[in-house]
Amino acid sequence: MEDVGSDGGKSAPVRRRAVRREAVENRARLLQAAREVFAQRGPDARVEEIAQAAGVGMGTFYRNFTTRQALVDELVADVRHRLLELARRARGAQDGTGLERLLRDAGRAQARDPGYMQFLWSRSTVEQAAVDEFLVLLADLLADAQEAGRIRPDLAATDVWMTLWSLRGILEMTRTAAPRAWQRHVDLMIAGLRARPDGDVGLTTRPMTVTQARRCIQEASH
Incomplete structure (x- = not known):
């Protein structure tokens, strides 16, 4: 049975696991999107295009890769x-x-x-x-x-x-x-x-x- 807090929401450990899972999925989406965008547009493709293809915002991109070079x-x-x-x-x-x-x-x-x-x-x-x-x-x-x-x-x-x-x-x-x-x-x-x-x-x-x-x-x- 899922743990819930006194406010009826998910417990802190459950929330942390959900956040970690989402972070892993976002990183995987960014890497796959980068492969596809670079393949289509060449190695000079912009990070904004990669984030858009992955369905995430620029904040999520930079939380995963501090620079474009880190992604490459x-x-x-x-x-x-x-x-x-x-x-x-x-x-x-x-x-x-x-x-x-x-x-x-x-x-x-x-x-x-x-x-x-x-x-x-x-x-x-x-x-x-x-x-x-x-x-x-x-x-x-x-x-x-x-x-x-x-x-x-x-x-x-x-x-x-x-x-x-x-x-x-x-x-x-x-x-x-x-x-x-x-x-x-x-x-x-x-x-x-x-x-x-x-x-x-x-x-x-x-x-x-x-x-x-x-x-x-x-x-x-x-």
Whole structure:
């Protein structure tokens, strides 16, 4: 039976639980609204648009996120950890198939969440350790695939990183008219990474360094 005070209202503990529950729900709505608004309008969307989409006032927004950057930081941290978890799971694949699994899983994650890749590398320095671990795992997955003979030996981890990043553009172009088109393009990407016959002339241009790749992605995100 619900506790009530002498005035017939809810007891203080019940009221506190209700307030906490509402606060958690408001924060979740703000985060989801931010993902959707940023995906539609780009990373320069205003916080007023996000609050409106979440159905809350600006006071509620600033009680949850003291600044706009605090909101962006939370989104970035979440996405970087999600991608890292995909790489960790792919690391357990057998016979050098982990790299292909990662590409497909990352494509699926982006298809579910339009703002997924937008926040991976841009406008925030939070959870850099997650990015660094992801790149180590990516290099390991590539080495495993090359050792298994599934992927051509002259690829570098930055080649795969750029391939992963390029999925964002394909998803943005096809999401409305052909929402499953990304799956075929992942197949095409993987086919392009496959090991070639001995007569292959090889790649004629050196791969980017990690520093160059980071800079390219950061510039593309602004």
